[in-house]
Amino acid sequence: MSKNNQHIAEANATYRGCLPDCADWTFADLQVYEQELARVAEHYRLDTYPNQIEMITSEQMMDAYASVGMPIGYHHWSFGKKFIQTQQTYKRGHMGLAYEIVINSNPCIAYLMEENTLTMQALVMAHACYGHNSFFKGNYLFKSWTDASSIIDYLLFAKNYIARCEELHGVDEVESTLDACHALMTHGVDRYKRPQRISLKEERKRQKQRQEYLQSQVNSLWQKFARQEPSATRDKARFPEQPQENLLYFIEKNSPLLKSWQREIVRIVRKLAQYFYPQKQTQVMNEGWACFWHYTLLNHLYDEGKLSDKFMLEFVHHHSNVIGQPAYNSKGYSGINPYALGFHMFTDIRRICEQPTDEDREWFPELAGTDWLDAVHFAMQNFKDESFISQYLSPKLIRDFKLFHIKDDATSPYIRVESIHNESGYRRIRQALSNQYNLSEIEPNIQIINADIDGDRTLTLEYVPHQKVPLHPSYQEVLKHLYYLWKFDVKLVQREEKGNERVIGTCPPKLDNS
Amino acid sequence: MANFIDRRLNSKNKSMVNRQRFFRRHKNQIKRSLADSINDRKVTDLTTGQDVSIAKKDLLEPVFRQGDGGSKNRVFAGNDQFAEGDKIPRPKAQGGQGSGAGNASDRGQGQDDFVFSISHDEYLNLLFDDLELPNLQKSQLDKLVEYKTVRSGYCAEGVPANIDIVKSLQGSIARRIAMTSGKRRELKACEQELEQVLASENHDPNIVAQLQAQIDMLKERISAVPFIDSFDMHYRNYDKQAVPTSKAVMFCLMDVSGSMVQATKDIAKRFYILLYLFLSRTYQTIDVVYIIHHTQAKEVDEQDFFYSRETGGTIVSSALELMQEIVAERYSSGDWNIYAAQASDGDNWQDDTEKCYELLKNQILPAVRFYAYIEITQDLHKSLWQRYRALANSESHFAMRRIREISDIYPVFRDLFKKSTNGVSAGVVNVKE
Numbered sequence: 001m002s003k004n005n006q007h008i009a010e011a012n013a014t015y016r017g018c019l020p021d022c023a024d025w026t027f028a029d030l031q032v033y034e035q036e037l038a039r040v041a042e043h044y045r046l047d048t049y050p051n052q053i054e055m056i057t058s059e060q061m062m063d064a065y066a067s068v069g070m071p072i073g074y075h076h077w078s079f080g081k082k083f084i085q086t087q088q089t090y091k092r093g094h095m096g097l098a099y100e101i102v103i104n105s106n107p108c109i110a111y112l113m114e115e116n117t118l119t120m121q122a123l124v125m126a127h128a129c130y131g132h133n134s135f136f137k138g139n140y141l142f143k144s145w146t147d148a149s150s151i152i153d154y155l156l157f158a159k160n161y162i163a164r165c166e167e168l169h170g171v172d173e174v175e176s177t178l179d180a181c182h183a184l185m186t187h188g189v190d191r192y193k194r195p196q197r198i199s200l201k202e203e204r205k206r207q208k209q210r211q212e213y214l215q216s217q218v219n220s221l222w223q224k225f226a227r228q229e230p231s232a233t234r235d236k237a238r239f240p241e242q243p244q245e246n247l248l249y250f251i252e253k254n255s256p257l258l259k260s261w262q263r264e265i266v267r268i269v270r271k272l273a274q275y276f277y278p279q280k281q282t283q284v285m286n287e288g289w290a291c292f293w294h295y296t297l298l299n300h301l302y303d304e305g306k307l308s309d310k311f312m313l314e315f316v317h318h319h320s321n322v323i324g325q326p327a328y329n330s331k332g333y334s335g336i337n338p339y340a341l342g343f344h345m346f347t348d349i350r351r352i353c354e355q356p357t358d359e360d361r362e363w364f365p366e367l368a369g370t371d372w373l374d375a376v377h378f379a380m381q382n383f384k385d386e387s388f389i390s391q392y393l394s395p396k397l398i399r400d401f402k403l404f405h406i407k408d409d410a411t412s413p414y415i416r417v418e419s420i421h422n423e424s425g426y427r428r429i430r431q432a433l434s435n436q437y438n439l440s441e442i443e444p445n446i447q448i449i450n451a452d453i454d455g456d457r458t459l460t461l462e463y464v465p466h467q468k469v470p471l472h473p474s475y476q477e478v479l480k481h482l483y484y485l486w487k488f489d490v491k492l493v494q495r496e497e498k499g500n501e502r503v504i505g506t507c508p509p510k511l512d513n514s
Numbered sequence: 515m516a517n518f519i520d521r522r523l524n525s526k527n528k529s530m531v532n533r534q535r536f537f538r539r540h541k542n543q544i545k546r547s548l549a550d551s552i553n554d555r556k557v558t559d560l561t562t563g564q565d566v567s568i569a570k571k572d573l574l575e576p577v578f579r580q581g582d583g584g585s586k587n588r589v590f591a592g593n594d595q596f597a598e599g600d601k602i603p604r605p606k607a608q609g610g611q612g613s614g615a616g617n618a619s620d621r622g623q624g625q626d627d628f629v630f631s632i633s634h635d636e637y638l639n640l641l642f643d644d645l646e647l648p649n650l651q652k653s654q655l656d657k658l659v660e661y662k663t664v665r666s667g668y669c670a671e672g673v674p675a676n677i678d679i680v681k682s683l684q685g686s687i688a689r690r691i692a693m694t695s696g697k698r699r700e701l702k703a704c705e706q707e708l709e710q711v712l713a714s715e716n717h718d719p720n721i722v723a724q725l726q727a728q729i730d731m732l733k734e735r736i737s738a739v740p741f742i743d744s745f746d747m748h749y750r751n752y753d754k755q756a757v758p759t760s761k762a763v764m765f766c767l768m769d770v771s772g773s774m775v776q777a778t779k780d781i782a783k784r785f786y787i788l789l790y791l792f793l794s795r796t797y798q799t800i801d802v803v804y805i806i807h808h809t810q811a812k813e814v815d816e817q818d819f820f821y822s823r824e825t826g827g828t829i830v831s832s833a834l835e836l837m838q839e840i841v842a843e844r845y846s847s848g849d850w851n852i853y854a855a856q857a858s859d860g861d862n863w864q865d866d867t868e869k870c871y872e873l874l875k876n877q878i879l880p881a882v883r884f885y886a887y888i889e890i891t892q893d894l895h896k897s898l899w900q901r902y903r904a905l906a907n908s909e910s911h912f913a914m915r916r917i918r919e920i921s922d923i924y925p926v927f928r929d930l931f932k933k934s935t936n937g938v939s940a941g942v943v944n945v946k947e
Contacts, residue, residue, distance in 0.1 A: 051516035063528040080536030083529040327592025404593040414601035469584030477576035
């Protein structure tokens with residue numbers, strides 16, 4: 001450590017005030033930058049988990065990609081597929097790798113690629129280690145849904161548990177179970193209930209108890225003889241009493257023939273889905289927040305005279321690449337760039353606070369003229385993409401982005417432009433864009449409405465279409481996976497406009513689908 | 515505050531297990547893809563891996579999601595021409611460019627294949643999974659004709675290049691301890707005595723001088739023991755070990771008479787490629803001899819073998835005779851494993867068939883490891899097949915199969931070399947009967 005300090009002192013002396021700006025980095029350089037960033041971040045009241053910065057090669061970055069950023073992952077073919085895909089596109093030059101991957105854990109692990117230049121590393125540290133990191137620690141979704149201190153332990157537990165299952169029950173069995181769970185992963189989260197936090201030790205202890213308890217519960221549920229009751233009373237006694245949106249949870253607790261190790265695997269996949277759920281809902285905010293802070297922190301250092309012009313030129317180049325928003329008809333268009341939208345929204349909040357126009361005073365009376373730092377922190381802590389946009393998207397940004405809103409109704413031969421960036425369109429565009437990030441509108445609403453426990457054990461799911469959008473035909477395959485876990489008939493019905501229900505799929509398939 | 519960790523030296527193949535899981539799961543599709551791709555290879559091409567393509571639909575991981583249709587609201591950036599209420603004609607599915615980017619890229623369901631490359635070893639492993647060369651174990655150890663040099667312990671003499679320094683110095687230390695321990699003990703005793711004498715009040719200077727002289731003498735003798743002696747030297751010893759020969763020659767015999775069209779030759783080519791790759795798993799060096807024949811046989815190169823156009827009748831025995839001559843001339847020394855594959859459409863000069871039978875039975879089969887005959891025809895079997903059948907029944911390392919179309923090749927090949935409990939897989943089997 002003392003040796004490192006000495007290096008830092010030397011590095012400082014060499015550049016006389018300016019931080020090093022050569023292309024190649026050394027760990028000593030990085031440490032200098034890290035310390036400066038930490039100092040400035042504190043100035044801006046960024047509250048972070050301690051940072052753990054890990055330097056990796058591009059090959060290792062591809063590994064990290066394949067495991068969706070989990071530093072420890074159980075084995076499954078789909079991760080192999082992801083890896084091959086990444087490797088293939090990277091080799092052909094179709095895609096660059098991310099400069100970093102950051103994990104919502106405590107300490108916050110950030111992977112940096114060794115290929116990055118020193119400027120890039122500084123940018124990435126500001127972005128990941130102070131931007132994302134403070135978001136993970138401060139945002140209400142992450143606070144209430146994930147537990148950063150136990151995730152690594154849990155991943156380790158999951159990996160070892162699944163590896164043991166493979167030894168005991170064979171790779172094929174475990175693979176099929178995981179396949180089925182992955183198919184239902186998007187519907188394996190509690191959207192409203194708050195999960196409990198437990199540590200690895202407790203998890204292990206509980207796992208054994210749970211195993212026995214669950215099985216006994218299931219047994220008692222299914223041990224009953226089928227009673228012959230009049231159909232009228234049978235209708236009343238529905239199970240579950242309320243529709244269940246968390247399919248994996250329902251399976252874990254109620255599936256009659258699952259083995260206890262399978263229940264545990266269902267639980268592991270469910271837990272991971274829950275862990276990633278906040279990230280899905282805060283993409284714009286999370287990236288925007290990180291971009292806003294790498295921009296603000298490095299500019300702060302520049303204003304202090306600590307960064308050279310050479311450094312800044314390279315930095316601005318990378319920065320503008322990241323936050324570019326191509327137009328809808330340009331070649332590179334692939335939807336709204338979350339980095340661009342998020343960055344400009346946070347910048348815009350600062351602008352509204354510091355230099356409000358009359359329009360801003362009308363639209364954001366509570367922001368105009370207040371302390372911008374309070375305002376951005378409040379926004380970061382208390383919103384998700386959907387609510388963030390509907391709260392903060394300003395007319396100025398709508399104009400800057402030249403946003404327009406179309407309605408694509410399959411029954412009409414035309415696509416209609418509903419609103420554009422003008423006075424009458426602002427609110428509607430804001431609402432439409434907000435909805436675009438509303439997961440409950442993007443992901444189909446499917447719930448378990450009945451499990452016929454007294455009869456033939458058929459499991460009935462209901463799909464309620466949003467704006468008449470039908471299910472993607474792949475649901476037939478998903479039903480097979482659900483059948484694998486439930487092991488009795490599975491039926492999917494769609495609620496039609498008039499309130500009646502139509503069976504759209506069964507597994508095993510029945511010819512008579514009326 | 516931050517903790518820096520350098521992970522660059524950690525292993526990079528963290529995804530290897532998952533990659534293998536992927537192969538394992540999609541083995542059948544991958545094998546199908548490999549069988550299809552055989553035709554594009556040169557027979558002796560061993561350096562490259564292989565691109566594998568799998569239909570994307572086989573790889574889908576289904577989830578519940580929204581499909582096309584219904585009513586959808588979307589927001590886009592960069593408006594340059596639209597006003598409220600404009601109607602845009604709906605772009606065609608997969609529409610690509612155009613003003614109505616409305617649907618263009620939304621979950622486009624590409625039907626193209628998932629293409630990735632595998633290394634050469636992976637390629638061969640997948641291609642020849644569960645196959646083995648017949649009769650290999652039984653006869654391979656008969657001929658111990660090649661030697662390789664292996665380490666075998668140490669010896670006391672050798673050239674300086676082979677000195678084992680650690681072992682030699684160990685010897686040196688041991689020798690020095692052994693040779694000086696008695697003197698050291700004496701030395702210690704003398705020194706103690708000297709101390710005692712000096713400690714007493716009025717000591718005799720003569721005794722002191724005497725002890726001093728003895729100590730000096732002992733020290734000198736100890737230091738006279740050489741640091742290293744030729745006696746200490748250890749040299750690495752090498753030995754010659756007999757290993758089974760790893761050379762093979764593969765004879766490709768093909769009928770190029772008028773009745774063999776290019777399509778038939780392509781089928782034969784695929785078969786030869788498979789055989790070559792398969793042999794390359796077992797043998798380090800493989801010679802390939804190409805022999806074509808119509809009424810006469812000649813040795814040609816690969817290009818001519820597959821693409822030359824000749825016409826005329828068919829006399830199979832000419833090729834067999836030529837093969838036998840070449841064996842006698844170049845591959846007779848006994849350290850060659852000889853394999854042969856003959857492809858034909860089954861035509862032969864009527865009188866020649868009996869001669870072929872005799873040649874094979876008495877001359878060729880005793881010399882080769884394995885002889886495969888494939889008949890590429892849609893028609894009924896002809897005379898050659900009938901006569902060879904007798905051979906197949908009596909000789910275990912002669913196999914014959916019939917191929918009707920391209921898709922038969924890989925199954926037939928697998929069938930020829932599949933692992934069998936008794937090690938003999940020859941016999942007459944028709945695929946798709």
